[in-house]
Amino acid sequence: MTKKQEYTGDYPEKTLYLPGPTEVREDVIEAMAEPMFGHRMDRMTDLYTTIVEDTKDFLDTDQEVIVLTASGTEFWEATTLNLVEDRMLVPTSGAFSERQANVAERLGKTVDRIEYDWGQAVKPDDIRDALEASDEGYDAVGMVMNETSTGVRNPVEEIGDLLGDYPDTYFVVDAISCLGGDYVDIEDHNIDCIFTSTQKAFAMPPGLAVCTVSDDAYEREVEKGDSSWYGGFRRTLDYYDRKGQTHSTPAIPIMLAYRKQMKHMLEEGHDARDERHREMAEYTRDWAREHFDLYPEGGYESQTVTCVENTRGIDVAETVETVSEEYDFVFSSGYGDIGEESFRIGHMGEHTVESVRELTDAIEDVAGL
Ligand SMILES: Cc1ncc(COP(=O)(O)O)c(C=O)c1O
Numbered sequence: 001m002t003k004k005q006e007y008t009g010d011y012p013e014k015t016l017y018l019p020g021p022t023e024v025r026e027d028v029i030e031a032m033a034e035p036m037f038g039h040r041m042d043r044m045t046d047l048y049t050t051i052v053e054d055t056k057d058f059l060d061t062d063q064e065v066i067v068l069t070a071s072g073t074e075f076w077e078a079t080t081l082n083l084v085e086d087r088m089l090v091p092t093s094g095a096f097s098e099r100q101a102n103v104a105e106r107l108g109k110t111v112d113r114i115e116y117d118w119g120q121a122v123k124p125d126d127i128r129d130a131l132e133a134s135d136e137g138y139d140a141v142g143m144v145m146n147e148t149s150t151g152v153r154n155p156v157e158e159i160g161d162l163l164g165d166y167p168d169t170y171f172v173v174d175a176i177s178c179l180g181g182d183y184v185d186i187e188d189h190n191i192d193c194i195f196t197s198t199q200k201a202f203a204m205p206p207g208l209a210v211c212t213v214s215d216d217a218y219e220r221e222v223e224k225g226d227s228s229w230y231g232g233f234r235r236t237l238d239y240y241d242r243k244g245q246t247h248s249t250p251a252i253p254i255m256l257a258y259r260k261q262m263k264h265m266l267e268e269g270h271d272a273r274d275e276r277h278r279e280m281a282e283y284t285r286d287w288a289r290e291h292f293d294l295y296p297e298g299g300y301e302s303q304t305v306t307c308v309e310n311t312r313g314i315d316v317a318e319t320v321e322t323v324s325e326e327y328d329f330v331f332s333s334g335y336g337d338i339g340e341e342s343f344r345i346g347h348m349g350e351h352t353v354e355s356v357r358e359l360t361d362a363i364e365d366v367a368g369l
Helices: 026-030 042-059 073-083 095-106 124-133 156-163 215-224 233-243 252-268 270-291 316-327 353-367
Strands: 064-069 087-092 110-115 140-144 170-174 193-197 208-213 305-309 342-346
Touching (some): 042 233, 064 233, 064 252, 073 095, 073 140, 270 353
Parallel strands (some): 170 193
């Protein structure tokens, strides 16, 4: 049984280099401290329509956008319930893509996996082969763009392009650990839904999930008849259309933080934000190659999370702990079974090459590199 561990409020401040949650700007944290207001007041309409329309601008999309009080996991369930009658194709290459497949199975769907070893990227030809080999076809292909457990960035653009030949198959992309730090042209690559959580490359507090919805995906849910209640496209988007609000009470303080941070993101612009993340990723990869190696297959490395292969056999858990104690920097050991075989540096959100260098210097010091 879990015992209560009293929250004391007395903790040292740590800089987060996790694959989320990540660092949040001071003024964004402060934006949450406003007196409460009602979720059916005009002020709420101002807030919600501002964050939704600003998000469309930032993502450079004409698709509809839902900002829901939930973590990103909600959209694994909602997109499956809204779009998939029976059959879904899910390439699995790590912990999160495996979970996406598992969620769909739990919802009673028939899931065909294309299984890859951890560290490998999904190959577009395998997707085409699976689509060609299937007599019934698939209602949707669901995949993870940035496999946070392995640091692999999958080629969603190429896969979306080939899905243009299969108009009855919807394309659902979990971009939870990269959207906002790795630009993708949503409409150009036939993506029907792409979703994220606010605590990742958007650099906001956790608690909101963001999903885009194509017109076709909306129509599909309408035709299908049944859908998720909480994350139903029709329920959320029609409510937005009629009232500019959410169907149930949202996490208002986090939406206030969202508004503030999205203005910063718009000011930087998606191109510059993408470029800054590319520079951080290149710096981190060069450092990893110099001292260790990279875990992901060459050419498919993530722009927001570098997974370093622990070729020197350092004690990963102890290094993570000591860097946290001595430098107040927090990074991640490897995920699950590869906990000691690898470690992960999240370079997303508001980080810069300079701030990432501070972490790699600390790791060098502690690990004696
Ligand atoms: C790729 C990916 N998908 C899904 C999730 C789950 O996101 P959340 O915890 O916001 O529900 C994560 C969390 O790290 C992730 O990295």
